[in-house]
Amino acid sequence: MQTTIHSLKKGQKAIILDFDIDIIPLKLLEMGCLPGNEVELLQVAPFGDPLYLDINGSHLAIRIETAKQIEIELIKNK
């Protein structure tokens, strides 16, 4: 199923598919947010934003407005 990081639930993992390169900051790419890499939602801040993610082994937090721009495909639970 194709969706964005925004709709991940806590503990869910997914693979990054694509995003609009003009919107996503280079710094995020350098931290490992690249197509094909794995992303997991670790925590959601109180009030629902920002999101605390594990992207390709890097632990970082981004805001929902950015998370909405990153398309992902959920990894099915085995």
Place this chain on the structure above:
Amino acid sequence: MSLKNINVALIGNPNVGKTSVFNQLTGLNQQVGNYPGITVEKKMGFCKLPNNIKANILDLPGTYSLNASSIDESVVIELLLNKNDRLYPDVALVVTDVENLKRNLLLYTQIKDLEIPTILVINMADRMEQKGISLDIPYLEEHLKTKIALISSRKGHGIEELKNLIISYKTISSEPCLNASVIDVEYFNSLRQAFPNQLLYKLWLVITQDVNFLNLERNEIRSSFTKSHSDLKRLQQKETIKRYQFINEVLKEGLKIDSSVAKDFRSKLDRVLTHKVWGYLIFFIILFVIFQSIFQWSKIPMDFIDSTFATLSTLAGEHLPAGMLTDLISQGIIPGIGGILIFIPQIAFLFLFISILEESGYMSRVVFLMDKIMRRFGLSGKSVVPLISGTACAIPAIMATRNIENWKERLITILVTPFTTCSARLPVYAIIIGLVIPDTYVLGVLNVQGLTLMLLYVIGFAMAIFSAYILNIILKVKGKTFFVVEMPNYKLPMFKNVAINVVEKTKAFVSGAGKIILAISIILWFLASYGPGKEFKNAEKIILENSKAHPLTETEFHNAVASQKLENSYIGLMGRGIEPIISPLGYDWKIGIAIISSFAAREVFVGTLATIYSVGGTDNETTIKNKMAEEVNPETGQKIFNFGTGISLLMFYAFAMQCASTLAITKKETNSWKWPAGQLLFMSTLAYLVALIAFQILK
């Protein structure tokens, strides 16, 4: 053989323990300064290596890559691209964290492309077993074309081996470990042909980065090889992907993680510290403890310093040969220096708490916790760090806004940070609270003076937030908005790092503020000891004339002469000139002088009063506080520092923009005089109005 020191540059991502490696290599042998023209901290140190070889160690600012997004990061690129720089490294140490090796290696592959001999330092090796990580060092060395130092800067392991590697830097490969130019063969080939003598990766950085390059003809390179912003970014993405592909391949063989071993301490702690109730509760308890302890714990050393300087001043006055110079020393310089040294304990405590919060990784959780709330006021979660460190000093706090990516959020943070109660306000608060607030307890444990101080912090913070809210509505600034914050591992703060940080920051603060205060105290002393007119010159005669009817005792006569002189000295005339403006706030002309002189720096207030009262009085033995408490209005006979005046002063200092250095840093960081001028005008007006209202209600 030449005896030139080896230049070593420490490069690495934030949160990899780079500073601990620096501290391990240099011990206390380090200097902290600034890069010329900019306020990026430059840390240099010296290290003795085996075989009598010495090295200059340069600790470069932490950066995630060579694509700069802040001035701190630009410093790294500018140095590495300029072979003629005095500090250009003979060898680069790229410091990485074994748990974040994949991400940390991105920067490493970029440094390798600059063809500098590079040693890969893998830090935090002591955590490998606990995390189930194993490394194939020979394999990694072969594919990454380097020598690896596996160290633990926390435990001091592997430092000697690292030193030995540094000595043999000439044998270390300076060859790139991958060819990133395959991402656009045609483009890079034509670039290579046009500039055959330049490194390809250097050219690429010149094209993509917005930094100063001394030795490359940037315009020429740019004009013929420019691309649209979006095309460049696409290429940069390809480059990043290419580099990660390489890193993933190497690590597939070279790094094994047995995930069953990893215990998840981190996620458990995260769950509590970022919890919607516990998270905020813990944060506020931490703040509360910090502020109560700053006031309570610093009290004893502060009283000690205060009385020491009072004694010193008396001793100097008694034992040095009488004369102008002695007066200058005992009444100008010693009270002036005392006025600044007195707040060493509080500054040291503040820096101690702040560096513990940062070192432990907790600060990032606060950023995460506060982002949504702060955004409502036009700020970012990252504004919390400047606002908290602003309680130490607004200058480093404003510099700490550099990692706020969004310009509007950053600008607002810069503009409102000076409202937070910095340590320079503390001596003013401390002395006035001591004078007008009773030293009693409520509920048995809460000290009323401590509570008042905390209330002042709350007021400062609330005003910062409120102004941010207003500015967010008024300011029309457009900028890219994004927010990325790394959530580092929790670490037990290292004593050595924290101690060095506290000592360095306190030293810088005292010497910076000390120079201003010393100069101002000397000027003040002159202005207070000399006057223009007959009223000053003939003070003795005038007093004698006036008191013919009621002869005075010797002490009374001395005091009367001294105050006649002070009133008619240069400073007295200035002070009385502004009295009409400040008397509605409840201040006399002496306070007025202190307020004027403290526009250079707030802490000057106490020093100024100390100097003025030392010149005015004959009795040197009491401390500044006692002198202030005894000060009486000659017309009404009431105490000058009564409740109304005290509260009015507290309010004035809570809001007034009285710090020349903060204005200078605001100008530097915003690149315009418009913002510091606005800051000065807005904050001073607000301070005056609030102090006016406070006094008129309470008098």
